[in-house]
Amino acid sequence: MDHRTQRFKNENDVYCRTFTLDQKTFCFRRWMQHTAILNVVGFVLGVQNQEVTVLLVVTLMLFAVLLVKLHFKVSQESLLVMASIGIQVTTTYALGKRSLQFYDIRNVKDIIINEGITMHKVIFYLVLLLQDHDTHEQPLTLVPLFKHSWPRLNFLQEVYAGTQEVLKHRRKMCHRDKNVTMS
Numbered sequence: 001m002d003h004r005t006q007r008f009k010n011e012n013d014v015y016c017r018t019f020t021l022d023q024k025t026f027c028f029r030r031w032m033q034h035t036a037i038l039n040v041v042g043f044v045l046g047v048q049n050q051e052v053t054v055l056l057v058v059t060l061m062l063f064a065v066l067l068v069k070l071h072f073k074v075s076q077e078s079l080l081v082m083a084s085i086g087i088q089v090t091t092t093y094a095l096g097k098r099s100l101q102f103y104d105i106r107n108v109k110d111i112i113i114n115e116g117i118t119m120h121k122v123i124f125y126l127v128l129l130l131q132d133h134d135t136h137e138q139p140l141t142l143v144p145l146f147k148h149s150w151p152r153l154n155f156l157q158e159v160y161a162g163t164q165e166v167l168k169h170r171r172k173m174c175h176r177d178k179n180v181t182m183s
Contacts, residue, residue, distance in 0.1 A: 015169045019159045020078040021149050031066070038062075070094045074148035081163050083170040087128065089145060105170060106133035109140060111163045113156050124153045126160065 042048070047055065073094035080088040087108060091099040109129040116123045128143040146156075 015083045015166045016081065017162045017166055018078060018080045019162065020076060021146055021151055021155070022076050023074060023149055035062075071097075077146050077149050079145055079159065079163075081166045083166050087163075091148060103128060103130060103143070104133075107131060108167070111145075111160065111167065113153075113160050114142075123150065124156055125150065126156050 047058075071093065074091055075094045076090075076092040078090045078092075080090070082088075082105070084105065086105040087103045089101045089103075093099075107130045109131045112127050112129060113124055114127045116125065125147070126145040128145055130141040130143060132138050145159075
């Protein structure tokens with residue numbers, strides 16, 4: 001997995017960061033190796049002596065499996081954190097489809113690194129804590145980030161530090177606005 005971090009500041013002094021995690025796209029070479037192995041096994045079993053309709057059905061089934069695999073394969077996940085607007089989570093799939101989710105900055109309580117313990121290992125993941133800004137009595141909503149790629153802890157720590165910097169800037173802006181309105 002490859003990851004990139006960008007930091008930029010526009011003329012309004014609004015901090016913005018984007019974190020991108022690229023995954024290895026579909027491995028055509030490995031798919032061809034598996035196809036060759038299946039062809040050899042089919043030849044040994046005498047599939048070539050079967051009816052043409054059986055071969056056509058098997059070929060269509062393999063093509064359908066390929067399309068389903070490509071449809072659900074995530075090639076890139078990114079997190080855009082903007083201090084004045086909110087957080088946008090983008091998931092890009094191998095066939096080009098994009099899924100966008102936006103969370104208003106007023107609903108963002110915090111971003112944390114959480115851990116999940118399985119039978120064999122500990123999994124770390126980044127979680128967005130959301131709370132309705134009108135009613136603070138509601139429980140927090142947990143939204144996992146980078147849920148398709150499961151990045152390593154060092155990348156999560158880099159994202160955590162960057163998002164905390166942006167959220168800290170946001171808190172300063174809110175505190176400054178409250179002091180101005182009280183005066």
